[in-house]
Amino acid sequence: MEKIIYAILSGKINHGKLTTLLSGIKGIEGADLVAVSFDQISAVVSNIEKADLVANQINAFAFAHVIEILEEDYPLLPMRFGSIMKSAGSIQEMLEKNYPEFRNNLQKVENKSEFGLKIVCDTEKLKTELKSKSDAVNEPSQKSVAESRDSVFREYVNQKLKAHRLEEMLMGYIDSIIAEFTGFLIELDAVKKIKKMTTATTIIDAVFLLEKDKKAELILAIEAMQSKHTGLNFILTGPWPPYSFVDITLKQ
Amino acid sequence: MNNHNVIDQSKDITILELLDRVLNKGVILTGDLVISVADIDLVYVGVKLMLSSVETMEQLKKVKSISEE
Numbered sequence: 543m544e545k546i547i548y549a550i551l552s553g554k555i556n557h558g559k560l561t562t563l564l565s566g567i568k569g570i571e572g573a574d575l576v577a578v579s580f581d582q583i584s585a586v587v588s589n590i591e592k593a594d595l596v597a598n599q600i601n602a603f604a605f606a607h608v609i610e611i612l613e614e615d616y617p618l619l620p621m622r623f624g625s626i627m628k629s630a631g632s633i634q635e636m637l638e639k640n641y642p643e644f645r646n647n648l649q650k651v652e653n654k655s656e657f658g659l660k661i662v663c664d665t666e667k668l669k670t671e672l673k674s675k676s677d678a679v680n681e682p683s684q685k686s687v688a689e690s691r692d693s694v695f696r697e698y699v700n701q702k703l704k705a706h707r708l709e710e711m712l713m714g715y716i717d718s719i720i721a722e723f724t725g726f727l728i729e730l731d732a733v734k735k736i737k738k739m740t741t742a743t744t745i746i747d748a749v750f751l752l753e754k755d756k757k758a759e760l761i762l763a764i765e766a767m768q769s770k771h772t773g774l775n776f777i778l779t780g781p782w783p784p785y786s787f788v789d790i791t792l793k794q
Numbered sequence: 795m796n797n798h799n800v801i802d803q804s805k806d807i808t809i810l811e812l813l814d815r816v817l818n819k820g821v822i823l824t825g826d827l828v829i830s831v832a833d834i835d836l837v838y839v840g841v842k843l844m845l846s847s848v849e850t851m852e853q854l855k856k857v858k859s860i861s862e863e
Contacts, residue, residue, distance in 0.1 A: 550821065599809070602816045622820040636823075658811055777807060785815035791822045 545587040552648035580637035617652040655781030661746040
């Protein structure tokens, strides 16, 4: 029977305390949890039949539940769902081989939580609003309209240019929103990862890593932004274990 | 929008965010990720996901804390 790994824990681990904690939690399919340790890090694992592991909601929730409970007491690196090794011995070897990287990443996430922020809106409506503002500032000259009527080609080019300018305006607007929350993220000493236009409606998809006790300040700052930008919807989730701030691909 | 809708939306958002993290992020073990997808509801994405906001999430928290008291 193989072992599925839930997370890598750090610190001068009190093994008695960890064993007691693990005895109160069940893993996927109700399996018992055990710790496999090397020096000052431990992998929390349970037995699993490799062929039977299915990515359904029940198993994903069971997996996340274990990580969530452990995170209350230990700095940890969550493993990706489905990380299976053949034995406790091979896990111990893996911990030893990757020890410096684990220690380095564990230090980065200690006493910190992850938050997700998605900013969504009706982008077509937003573009129309941006265009209206722009048109009010830059009225098209009569000449350019007349010219565009003279030539189908010119009209086509003008339309393309307008669409391009509109995209530029949209990206400029998104950058201004990012700059706005980057300001208070610096004050909160948060690490951030930001993606723009991940779907037709999600204009910003960001994750932050910040100290656990700064949660209330983050919520206040996002609420203030939501009040200011009524056309946007701010979806803040968290605190999460630091799933998005783990940059390790393990050598086995 | 009534409280049930807010709760449903919030649940959808939380489930999707959680699944995104559990399945796509975390420490990667090369060459030995084992996942077979069985349940179709795992990848269900509701349109209503796009309708929530921090404000509604905060309202939900208040509703939840009142119901827990």
